[in-house]
Amino acid sequence: MLALDAPTWLKDCISRFSLSYHQGKLLARYVTGLIASGNKTIAGISSVFMKQGMRAMNRLMTEYPWDTSKINMERLEELQKHNETRWSKNGILIIDDTILEKSGKHIPYVGKFYDHSEGRYVNGHCIVSMHYSDHKTNYAIDYRLYVKKGNEEFKTKIELAKELVEQYRFIPAQTVM
Structure with a gap:
């Protein structure tokens, strides 16, 4: 298990979207995990972080409310x-x-x-x-x-x-x- 944290530039970019604090934090870790992990599953992505486990990452994908249209419009505006x-x-x-x-x-x-x-x-x-x-x-x-x-x-x-x-x-x- 690696002790990675999401890069500052990524956290800054994600902070511009309408996300809760926890959504933003977990999304930054998710994107970092996609890049850093050879295994692109939630378990593989979670394994590159010591602080947050697989359950938190699963909640990000399955339980947090997402207004995808709003986030996409914010992305296009950016x-x-x-x-x-x-x-x-x-x-x-x-x-x-x-x-x-x-x-x-x-x-x-x-x-x-x-x-x-x-x-x-x-x-x-x-x-x-x-x-x-x-x-x-x-x-x-x-x-x-x-x-x-x-x-x-x-x-x-x-x-x-x-x-x-x-x-x-x-x-x-x-x-x-």
């Missing part, structure tokens, strides 16, 4: 404060669907999807995402989880893409692809 990441009218918004392959079959919303790049069906989550790109930068804006027909949350990938375009129509990009 990106607009810097010339290197500020939106430009010459930028483009890219809509893409991606499969995040999963080995577990009992994970919520995991399904069998055809992966065109692999030329085969894979088990995983399918997400429809929006990214911003220009000559200086590129980064994710947001995403929607695609679930298969038969699920009450079902929407087509086109409907999910339209939601993203509508929600982020204020971004001054010249093109949506």
